[in-house]
Amino acid sequence: MNFKLIFKSLKFKDMRNRVLGVLGIFLIFRFLAHVPVPLADPTALKDVLGQAVNSSQLGGFLNLLTGGALANFSIVLVGMSPYITASIVVQLLTKAVPKLEEIHRDGESGRRKIQQWTRRITLPLAIFQSVAYIFILRSTVLSGATALGDMDLMQWVIAVTAMTAGAMLLMWMGEIITEKGIGNGMSLLIFAGIIAQIPQTFGSMISALTTDVTEESALHIFNWFTIYIDALTFWILLVIGIISLGVIYFLVKINEGQRIVTINYAKRVHGNSQYGGIKSILPIKLITAGVIPVIFAVAFLALPAFIGQLLVASGSESLRSMGENLTLWFQTPSTTTFALGVDWTMFIYPAAYFFLVVGFTYFYTSIVFNSDEIAENLQKQGGFIAGMRPGSDTAKYLKRIVTRLTLFGSIALGIISILPFVAEYIFAITGSSITNLAVGGTGLLIVVSVALESLRQLNSRALMVAYDEYEA
DSSP, X not given: OOHHHHHHHTTSHHHHHHHHHHHHHHHHHHHHTTOBOTTSOHHHHHHHHHHHHHXXXXXXXXXXXXXXXXXXXXXXXXXXXXXXXXXXXXXXXXXXXXXXXXXXXXXXXHHHHHHHHHHHHHHHHHHHHHHXXXXXXXXXXXXXXXXXXXXXXXXXXXXXXXXXXXXXXXXXXXXXXXXXXXXXXXXHHHHHHHHHHHHHHHHHHHHHHHTTOOSTTSEEEOSSSOEEEOHHHHHHHHHHHHHHHHHHHHHHHHHHOEEEEEEEEOOEEETTEEEOOOEEEEEEETTTXXXXXXXXXXXXXXXXXXXXXXXXXXXXXXXXXXHHHHHHHXXXXXXXXHHTOOOGGGGHHHHHHHHHHHHHHHHHXXXXXXXXXXXXXXXXXXXXXXXXXXXXXXXXXXXXXHHHHHHHHHHHHHHHHHHHHHHXXXXXXXXXXXXXXXXXXXXXXXXXXXXXXXXXXXXXXXXHHHHHHHHO
């Protein structure tokens, strides 16, 4: 990564506008995360929601992904979930329906059509999720509280309209970042929300470890900042820190890992001039899909527990029983659930998380890296891979390489994703009261991956700006 080039490129207006535009959208997003839905007394509602979020792993997980919008009952409470779901649906349909695949291959015009359909699907999904969130909060999370009270039709319309508008505004902000900024807008907005919540998440973890420590039995660490901690807690924090650094290092390596395929170009003679006869490279990343599979998996896994909450709040006994099972099976395991004893249901979420990360890695790689299209373009440009016939043989060769790389990369990414759950299980066995490790681990995974991808795109944009200025 050439940081010197990146800083040098900031003197150009286009680069400054892109970077400042992304930072400006981050500020707007953080402001919107504190704008409450106009329903009730914001202070009372925030206190009740804060207690509900802290008492639930699912609540803490959703609050992390929405950047604290859940605890504030913000207008952006729904977050990017409708847009992510719509993107998954459209991309699946693009692969399943030949006509949509033809439109997708039409270049920029086809991409814009598919993007427009994604936006249209996002709207009804945002409305549905807004209604569902309010219904759950009124019926279950806020049971016994009068923060929302009995809502009339006009209050329902106002609340749903505000939350839907917030979701659509986030979608628009994400697309603005993707088109006119730097990096993937959807990933960067989730990144900004997690960054804002990570200090609080790790603070609650440390607080849980130091709650029962007395001054007599503790080590006093740092004179300028009073922290009382016992020897066991100290070693636990040290182990967590070392493992976290090791995981981050491994994650950086697999994100940066790639295989270089050499492309040869045949010599062409036109009149007295000779073209071609050069070599180029085609880098194929170990994880072509980046962090998108993790974001998709997290969003997808939130749906069963979300639907379970709806069924529990429905009032029907049969639906309530089904909803309780869904909520139990698809909640993020914690040391509290592990401490109650080993039960097969607590392994459903980590197992589903692992297989979804692997599956979405393959799925998104197939969208990002089209071996048939690359082989066709190479053939048109007179390029070939040594020992491979241009056309279908080249496509099969590239597909075989990508499949093998994705196999290792997806499994490695899946293992990293479930490591926090394994750590929580180990700490539960040792009797530690540490909590929210899985939530913090997933957030850290997304943050590191998005940061790496964004830095890579920032470096590419800096090279482009510097080259354009040199040519001018």
